[in-house]
Amino acid sequence: MIKFFRKIRKNLLSEGKTEKYFKYAIGEIVLVVIGILIALSINNWNSKNQEKNKLVDSYKSIVDEIAFVSPIIENQYARNDSTIIYIQKSLKLLENNNYDSINQLNFNLKGFNRLARLKYNFPVILGFIEKTNPEIIENKKLLKLLQDFKSQLTFLDVYHTYMIDSFQNLISPYTMKNLKFSEKYNTLELIKREDIIDNLELTNLLNLKLETDKGSSQRLKKIVNTMNELKSEIKSELNKK
Secondary structure, three states: OHHHHHHHHHHHHHOOOHHHHHHHHHHHHHHHHHHHHHHHHHHHHHHHHHHHHHHHHHHHHHHHHHHHHHHHHHHHHHHHHHHHHHHHHHHHHHHHOOHHHHHHHHHHHHHOOOOOOOOOOOHHHHHHHHHOOHHHOOOHHHHHHHHHHHHHHHHHHHHHHHHHHHHHHHHHHHHHHHEEEEOOOOEEEEOOHHHHOOOHHHHHHHHHHHHHHHHHHHHHHHHHHHHHHHHHHHHHHHHHO
């Protein structure tokens, strides 16, 4: 093809048709430019198509990860609710200052020794957020949900550390000193029966446990809600593609 065009230009020059030669040369340049633009357009289309397919695969993986982890978090949220009920009942029984309540108190103290799990792994979602250019996510609501989810997960991790510290530095030393394991209730119970009367230290620790468990429940619920919104928004995006 190149030899063919070269031969035409040579003939035009040899025949002295300079004006036609220049017109032809310009036309040839235009054809080359058009060819390059077409090639770039095709390449750009292929790149965008590959990017789109990669995004679809990532979205599907995110939905799968949410489907796997969500029941685990929901189960912890439900367990937290039962722990809170045990703690509230324990506080009420302590408030009564009644020796007859000792068995009920020992039964409900099972909530005192529970520690909520707040650390969860989301390698797919976090990897997607870190490696993906935000500009390729056209759905801005989805982008915000992803960013919110990352922030919530980071804060949950910080709150988990706070709960561990409170448990190890305040609750655990008290249980080691004042409680014993009960085979009857499969929990811890007061070593001294008289500790049910005016026990300010246990009351304060139970209140601390109550507040931290309520805080963890609020954060778990927020994470679950965000995951559900994410899943819904991603499914909506997949239906468009």
